[in-house]
Amino acid sequence: MLNDLQLRKMAHLFALLDVDDDQVIDKMDYTASADRLVNAFGFAPGSAESQRVRERYARLWDEVTLPMDADGDERVDLTEFTAGFDRFVTQPEEGYSRHIAPVADAFYDLMDTDGDGRITRTEYLRMAGSAFRMSEANSLLAFGHLDLDGNGSLSTEELHAATEQFFRSPEADAHGNWLFGPLPSRA
Template identity: 85%
Template sequence: MLNDLQQRKMAHLFALLDVDDDGAVDKMDYTASADRLVNAFGFAPGSTESRRVRERYARLWDEVTLPMDVNGDERVDLGEFTAGFDRFVTQPEEGYRTHVAPVADAFYDLMDTDGDGRITRTEYLRMAGSAFRMSEADGLIAFERLDLDANGSLSRQELHLANEQFFRSPDAHAHGNWLFGPLPPRI
Protein backbone atom coordinates (compact mmCIF):
# COMPACT_ATOMS: atom_id res chain seq x y z
CA MET A 1 0.00 0.00 0.00
CA LEU A 2 1.34 3.40 -0.97
CA ASN A 3 2.04 5.94 1.74
CA ASP A 4 0.98 9.61 1.47
CA LEU A 5 4.22 10.63 -0.27
CA GLN A 6 3.95 7.86 -2.86
CA GLN A 7 0.32 8.78 -3.54
CA ARG A 8 1.35 12.43 -4.04
CA LYS A 9 4.11 11.36 -6.44
CA MET A 10 1.64 9.31 -8.49
CA ALA A 11 -0.88 12.17 -8.54
CA HIS A 12 1.87 14.55 -9.72
CA LEU A 13 2.98 12.22 -12.49
CA PHE A 14 -0.63 11.60 -13.48
CA ALA A 15 -1.20 15.36 -13.89
CA LEU A 16 1.92 15.63 -16.07
CA LEU A 17 0.87 12.66 -18.23
CA ASP A 18 -2.75 13.81 -18.69
CA VAL A 19 -1.86 15.85 -21.76
CA ASP A 20 -5.41 16.98 -22.53
CA ASP A 21 -6.22 17.59 -18.85
CA ASP A 22 -9.44 15.57 -19.05
CA GLY A 23 -8.93 13.73 -15.76
CA ALA A 24 -7.85 10.47 -17.36
CA VAL A 25 -4.77 9.04 -19.03
CA ASP A 26 -5.29 7.17 -22.27
CA LYS A 27 -3.15 5.90 -25.10
CA MET A 28 -3.39 9.27 -26.88
CA ASP A 29 -1.75 10.96 -23.88
CA TYR A 30 1.18 8.54 -24.12
CA THR A 31 1.47 8.98 -27.89
CA ALA A 32 1.35 12.78 -27.59
CA SER A 33 4.04 12.73 -24.91
CA ALA A 34 6.29 10.49 -27.02
CA ASP A 35 5.77 12.68 -30.09
CA ARG A 36 6.55 15.90 -28.21
CA LEU A 37 9.72 14.31 -26.85
CA VAL A 38 11.11 13.16 -30.19
CA ASN A 39 10.13 16.45 -31.85
CA ALA A 40 11.91 18.45 -29.13
CA PHE A 41 15.10 16.55 -29.87
CA GLY A 42 14.71 17.08 -33.62
CA PHE A 43 14.01 13.52 -34.72
CA ALA A 44 11.70 12.89 -37.65
CA PRO A 45 8.43 11.03 -36.94
CA GLY A 46 9.56 7.87 -38.79
CA SER A 47 13.13 7.84 -37.48
CA THR A 48 14.62 4.95 -35.55
CA GLU A 49 14.69 7.09 -32.41
CA SER A 50 11.05 8.08 -32.82
CA ARG A 51 9.94 4.49 -33.36
CA ARG A 52 11.90 3.31 -30.32
CA VAL A 53 10.38 5.89 -27.97
CA ARG A 54 6.87 5.29 -29.32
CA GLU A 55 7.33 1.51 -28.99
CA ARG A 56 8.46 1.86 -25.37
CA TYR A 57 5.55 4.15 -24.55
CA ALA A 58 3.15 1.74 -26.28
CA ARG A 59 4.60 -1.15 -24.29
CA LEU A 60 4.21 0.82 -21.05
CA TRP A 61 0.61 1.57 -22.01
CA ASP A 62 -0.22 -2.01 -23.05
CA GLU A 63 1.57 -3.85 -20.23
CA VAL A 64 1.17 -1.49 -17.29
CA THR A 65 -1.30 1.34 -17.72
CA LEU A 66 -4.09 -0.32 -19.71
CA PRO A 67 -4.32 -3.24 -17.24
CA MET A 68 -4.96 -0.60 -14.54
CA ASP A 69 -8.25 0.21 -16.27
CA VAL A 70 -10.79 -1.37 -13.96
CA ASN A 71 -13.97 -0.40 -15.85
CA GLY A 72 -12.76 -1.28 -19.36
CA ASP A 73 -13.14 2.18 -20.92
CA GLU A 74 -9.46 2.29 -22.04
CA ARG A 75 -8.97 5.37 -19.89
CA VAL A 76 -7.25 5.35 -16.50
CA ASP A 77 -8.34 7.78 -13.82
CA LEU A 78 -6.18 8.85 -10.89
CA GLY A 79 -7.46 6.13 -8.57
CA GLU A 80 -6.82 3.40 -11.13
CA PHE A 81 -3.41 4.91 -11.95
CA THR A 82 -2.25 5.03 -8.34
CA ALA A 83 -3.48 1.53 -7.51
CA GLY A 84 -2.05 0.19 -10.75
CA PHE A 85 1.43 1.60 -10.27
CA ASP A 86 1.44 0.16 -6.79
CA ARG A 87 0.44 -3.26 -8.16
CA PHE A 88 2.72 -3.34 -11.24
CA VAL A 89 5.74 -1.17 -10.39
CA THR A 90 6.03 -0.23 -6.72
CA GLN A 91 5.35 -3.53 -4.98
CA PRO A 92 6.95 -6.19 -7.20
CA GLU A 93 10.73 -6.34 -6.75
CA GLU A 94 11.25 -6.44 -10.54
CA GLY A 95 8.41 -3.98 -11.32
CA TYR A 96 10.65 -1.02 -12.09
CA ARG A 97 13.19 -3.00 -14.12
CA THR A 98 10.48 -4.76 -16.10
CA HIS A 99 8.16 -1.87 -16.90
CA VAL A 100 9.80 1.52 -16.38
CA ALA A 101 13.53 0.93 -16.98
CA PRO A 102 13.08 0.24 -20.72
CA VAL A 103 11.25 3.56 -21.13
CA ALA A 104 13.91 5.34 -19.06
CA ASP A 105 16.64 3.83 -21.29
CA ALA A 106 14.85 5.05 -24.43
CA PHE A 107 14.59 8.53 -22.89
CA TYR A 108 18.26 8.46 -21.94
CA ASP A 109 19.38 7.44 -25.41
CA LEU A 110 17.24 10.15 -26.97
CA MET A 111 18.35 12.87 -24.54
CA ASP A 112 22.06 12.14 -24.96
CA THR A 113 22.21 14.14 -28.18
CA ASP A 114 25.98 14.45 -28.26
CA GLY A 115 26.53 10.76 -27.48
CA ASP A 116 28.89 11.40 -24.58
CA GLY A 117 27.05 9.04 -22.22
CA ARG A 118 25.87 11.88 -19.97
CA ILE A 119 22.71 13.97 -19.82
CA THR A 120 23.46 17.67 -19.55
CA ARG A 121 21.24 20.22 -17.86
CA THR A 122 20.10 21.46 -21.28
CA GLU A 123 19.24 17.94 -22.47
CA TYR A 124 17.32 17.22 -19.26
CA LEU A 125 15.36 20.48 -19.45
CA ARG A 126 14.42 19.76 -23.07
CA MET A 127 13.08 16.35 -22.07
CA ALA A 128 11.27 17.60 -18.97
CA GLY A 129 9.54 20.41 -20.84
CA SER A 130 8.56 18.40 -23.88
CA ALA A 131 7.59 14.99 -22.52
CA PHE A 132 6.23 16.09 -19.14
CA ARG A 133 5.24 19.74 -19.62
CA MET A 134 7.48 20.80 -16.74
CA SER A 135 8.41 24.45 -16.39
CA GLU A 136 12.06 25.36 -16.84
CA ALA A 137 12.25 26.36 -13.17
CA ASP A 138 10.90 22.98 -12.03
CA GLY A 139 13.21 21.18 -14.45
CA LEU A 140 16.23 23.06 -13.06
CA ILE A 141 15.28 22.17 -9.50
CA ALA A 142 14.84 18.53 -10.49
CA PHE A 143 18.16 18.39 -12.31
CA GLU A 144 20.08 19.86 -9.37
CA ARG A 145 18.51 17.35 -6.96
CA LEU A 146 19.23 14.39 -9.26
CA ASP A 147 22.86 15.29 -10.05
CA LEU A 148 24.17 13.38 -7.04
CA ASP A 149 27.86 13.98 -7.71
CA ALA A 150 27.28 17.66 -8.69
CA ASN A 151 29.27 17.31 -11.89
CA GLY A 152 26.69 19.10 -14.07
CA SER A 153 25.38 16.00 -15.81
CA LEU A 154 23.40 12.84 -15.13
CA SER A 155 24.76 9.38 -15.73
CA ARG A 156 22.50 6.54 -16.77
CA GLN A 157 22.96 5.12 -13.27
CA GLU A 158 21.86 8.39 -11.62
CA LEU A 159 18.80 8.55 -13.85
CA HIS A 160 17.82 4.93 -13.13
CA LEU A 161 18.32 5.46 -9.41
CA ALA A 162 16.10 8.56 -9.54
CA ASN A 163 13.41 6.75 -11.53
CA GLU A 164 13.39 3.75 -9.23
CA GLN A 165 13.24 5.96 -6.15
CA PHE A 166 10.38 7.97 -7.63
CA PHE A 167 8.32 4.90 -8.40
CA ARG A 168 9.23 2.70 -5.46
CA SER A 169 10.64 4.61 -2.49
CA PRO A 170 8.47 5.67 0.46
CA ASP A 171 11.41 7.76 1.79
CA ALA A 172 10.65 11.50 1.85
CA HIS A 173 14.39 12.25 1.52
CA ALA A 174 15.05 10.19 -1.61
CA HIS A 175 16.54 12.30 -4.39
CA GLY A 176 14.38 10.55 -6.96
CA ASN A 177 11.29 12.22 -5.50
CA TRP A 178 12.40 15.24 -7.54
CA LEU A 179 12.44 13.41 -10.89
CA PHE A 180 9.41 15.34 -12.18
CA GLY A 181 10.11 18.56 -10.28
CA PRO A 182 8.77 19.66 -6.91
CA LEU A 183 5.67 17.85 -5.71
CA PRO A 184 2.61 20.04 -5.26
CA PRO A 185 1.80 20.82 -1.64
CA ARG A 186 -0.50 18.52 0.29
CA ILE A 187 -4.14 19.32 -0.07
Protein backbone atom coordinates in the same frame (compact mmCIF):
# COMPACT_ATOMS: atom_id res chain seq x y z
CA MET B 1 -0.22 0.35 0.82
CA LEU B 2 1.13 3.67 -0.41
CA ASN B 3 1.80 6.42 2.11
CA ASP B 4 0.76 10.06 1.66
CA LEU B 5 4.04 10.99 -0.07
CA GLN B 6 3.74 8.13 -2.55
CA LEU B 7 0.13 9.07 -3.31
CA ARG B 8 1.25 12.67 -3.97
CA LYS B 9 4.01 11.46 -6.28
CA MET B 10 1.57 9.35 -8.28
CA ALA B 11 -0.94 12.23 -8.51
CA HIS B 12 1.86 14.56 -9.68
CA LEU B 13 3.04 12.15 -12.39
CA PHE B 14 -0.55 11.51 -13.45
CA ALA B 15 -1.14 15.24 -13.93
CA LEU B 16 2.03 15.52 -16.04
CA LEU B 17 0.99 12.58 -18.24
CA ASP B 18 -2.62 13.75 -18.70
CA VAL B 19 -1.79 15.91 -21.73
CA ASP B 20 -5.36 17.07 -22.40
CA ASP B 21 -6.15 17.56 -18.69
CA ASP B 22 -9.33 15.45 -18.91
CA GLN B 23 -8.59 13.57 -15.64
CA VAL B 24 -7.82 10.29 -17.43
CA ILE B 25 -4.80 8.94 -19.25
CA ASP B 26 -5.41 7.20 -22.53
CA LYS B 27 -3.39 6.21 -25.57
CA MET B 28 -3.88 9.69 -27.07
CA ASP B 29 -1.99 11.23 -24.13
CA TYR B 30 0.96 8.96 -24.90
CA THR B 31 0.78 9.71 -28.63
CA ALA B 32 0.77 13.46 -27.92
CA SER B 33 3.73 13.10 -25.54
CA ALA B 34 5.67 11.13 -28.14
CA ASP B 35 4.95 13.79 -30.76
CA ARG B 36 6.13 16.57 -28.43
CA LEU B 37 9.32 14.66 -27.67
CA VAL B 38 9.98 14.00 -31.37
CA ASN B 39 9.54 17.71 -32.11
CA ALA B 40 11.63 18.88 -29.14
CA PHE B 41 14.58 16.75 -30.19
CA GLY B 42 14.18 17.68 -33.86
CA PHE B 43 13.68 14.16 -35.17
CA ALA B 44 12.38 14.15 -38.74
CA PRO B 45 8.91 12.64 -39.25
CA GLY B 46 9.30 9.04 -40.35
CA SER B 47 12.95 8.88 -39.20
CA ALA B 48 14.26 5.89 -37.26
CA GLU B 49 14.48 8.08 -34.13
CA SER B 50 10.91 9.26 -34.54
CA GLN B 51 9.67 5.70 -34.98
CA ARG B 52 11.66 4.56 -31.95
CA VAL B 53 10.09 7.25 -29.74
CA ARG B 54 6.59 6.39 -30.90
CA GLU B 55 7.18 2.65 -30.48
CA ARG B 56 8.49 3.12 -26.93
CA TYR B 57 5.52 5.25 -25.95
CA ALA B 58 3.17 2.64 -27.45
CA ARG B 59 4.97 -0.04 -25.46
CA LEU B 60 4.70 2.04 -22.29
CA TRP B 61 0.97 2.35 -22.86
CA ASP B 62 0.43 -1.32 -23.76
CA GLU B 63 2.68 -2.91 -21.15
CA VAL B 64 2.59 -0.55 -18.18
CA THR B 65 -0.42 1.75 -18.19
CA LEU B 66 -3.19 -0.15 -20.00
CA PRO B 67 -2.96 -3.11 -17.58
CA MET B 68 -3.90 -0.64 -14.81
CA ASP B 69 -7.30 -0.12 -16.49
CA ALA B 70 -9.56 -1.93 -14.02
CA ASP B 71 -12.87 -1.21 -15.76
CA GLY B 72 -11.81 -2.02 -19.33
CA ASP B 73 -12.60 1.38 -20.87
CA GLU B 74 -9.02 1.88 -22.17
CA ARG B 75 -8.73 4.97 -20.00
CA VAL B 76 -6.89 5.09 -16.68
CA ASP B 77 -8.09 7.45 -13.98
CA LEU B 78 -6.04 8.52 -10.97
CA THR B 79 -7.44 5.76 -8.74
CA GLU B 80 -6.55 3.08 -11.30
CA PHE B 81 -3.15 4.68 -11.93
CA THR B 82 -2.23 4.78 -8.26
CA ALA B 83 -3.48 1.25 -7.57
CA GLY B 84 -1.71 -0.01 -10.68
CA PHE B 85 1.64 1.45 -9.73
CA ASP B 86 1.28 0.07 -6.23
CA ARG B 87 0.37 -3.39 -7.58
CA PHE B 88 2.86 -3.58 -10.48
CA VAL B 89 5.81 -1.41 -9.42
CA THR B 90 5.90 -0.37 -5.76
CA GLN B 91 5.03 -3.59 -3.97
CA PRO B 92 6.74 -6.37 -5.92
CA GLU B 93 10.52 -6.46 -5.44
CA GLU B 94 11.07 -6.86 -9.20
CA GLY B 95 8.45 -4.22 -10.10
CA TYR B 96 10.93 -1.50 -10.95
CA SER B 97 13.31 -3.67 -12.95
CA ARG B 98 10.49 -5.36 -14.82
CA HIS B 99 8.19 -2.44 -15.65
CA ILE B 100 10.01 0.87 -15.27
CA ALA B 101 13.75 0.26 -15.86
CA PRO B 102 13.26 -0.53 -19.57
CA VAL B 103 11.27 2.68 -20.01
CA ALA B 104 13.92 4.66 -18.09
CA ASP B 105 16.60 3.17 -20.36
CA ALA B 106 14.59 4.21 -23.42
CA PHE B 107 14.28 7.78 -22.13
CA TYR B 108 17.98 7.82 -21.29
CA ASP B 109 18.84 6.76 -24.86
CA LEU B 110 16.53 9.44 -26.27
CA MET B 111 17.89 12.18 -24.03
CA ASP B 112 21.53 11.37 -24.75
CA THR B 113 21.44 13.13 -28.10
CA ASP B 114 25.21 13.43 -28.44
CA GLY B 115 25.79 9.78 -27.52
CA ASP B 116 28.38 10.53 -24.83
CA GLY B 117 26.75 8.27 -22.25
CA ARG B 118 25.69 11.15 -19.98
CA ILE B 119 22.59 13.32 -19.79
CA THR B 120 23.51 16.98 -19.67
CA ARG B 121 21.38 19.65 -18.02
CA THR B 122 20.27 20.84 -21.49
CA GLU B 123 19.27 17.33 -22.58
CA TYR B 124 17.34 16.77 -19.34
CA LEU B 125 15.54 20.11 -19.61
CA ARG B 126 14.51 19.41 -23.20
CA MET B 127 13.06 16.01 -22.25
CA ALA B 128 11.36 17.24 -19.07
CA GLY B 129 9.70 20.14 -20.86
CA SER B 130 8.55 18.17 -23.88
CA ALA B 131 7.66 14.75 -22.48
CA PHE B 132 6.38 15.85 -19.07
CA ARG B 133 5.34 19.48 -19.55
CA MET B 134 7.67 20.61 -16.76
CA SER B 135 8.59 24.27 -16.58
CA GLU B 136 12.23 25.21 -17.05
CA ALA B 137 12.43 26.36 -13.42
CA ASN B 138 11.06 23.04 -12.13
CA SER B 139 13.29 21.09 -14.50
CA LEU B 140 16.36 22.96 -13.23
CA LEU B 141 15.36 22.28 -9.62
CA ALA B 142 14.87 18.61 -10.40
CA PHE B 143 18.17 18.30 -12.23
CA GLY B 144 20.00 19.88 -9.29
CA HIS B 145 18.59 17.26 -6.93
CA LEU B 146 19.30 14.35 -9.28
CA ASP B 147 22.90 15.26 -10.15
CA LEU B 148 24.31 13.67 -7.00
CA ASP B 149 27.98 14.17 -7.81
CA GLY B 150 27.45 17.74 -9.04
CA ASN B 151 29.27 17.20 -12.33
CA GLY B 152 26.55 18.77 -14.48
CA SER B 153 25.30 15.53 -16.00
CA LEU B 154 23.39 12.39 -15.06
CA SER B 155 24.82 8.91 -15.39
CA THR B 156 22.67 5.87 -16.05
CA GLU B 157 23.16 4.90 -12.40
CA GLU B 158 21.99 8.30 -11.11
CA LEU B 159 18.94 8.20 -13.34
CA HIS B 160 17.98 4.65 -12.35
CA ALA B 161 18.51 5.33 -8.65
CA ALA B 162 16.30 8.43 -8.84
CA THR B 163 13.64 6.75 -10.93
CA GLU B 164 13.39 3.74 -8.63
CA GLN B 165 13.20 6.02 -5.61
CA PHE B 166 10.42 8.04 -7.20
CA PHE B 167 8.30 4.96 -7.81
CA ARG B 168 9.17 2.90 -4.74
CA SER B 169 10.52 4.98 -1.87
CA PRO B 170 8.21 6.10 0.94
CA GLU B 171 10.99 8.35 2.31
CA ALA B 172 10.48 12.13 2.16
CA ASP B 173 14.20 12.87 1.75
CA ALA B 174 14.82 10.54 -1.22
CA HIS B 175 16.45 12.55 -4.01
CA GLY B 176 14.39 10.61 -6.57
CA ASN B 177 11.27 12.39 -5.33
CA TRP B 178 12.49 15.27 -7.53
CA LEU B 179 12.50 13.24 -10.77
CA PHE B 180 9.48 15.12 -12.12
CA GLY B 181 10.12 18.41 -10.35
CA PRO B 182 8.83 19.63 -7.01
CA LEU B 183 5.76 17.86 -5.69
CA PRO B 184 2.66 20.00 -5.21
CA SER B 185 1.76 20.75 -1.63
CA ARG B 186 -0.87 18.68 0.06
CA ALA B 187 -4.39 19.66 -0.89
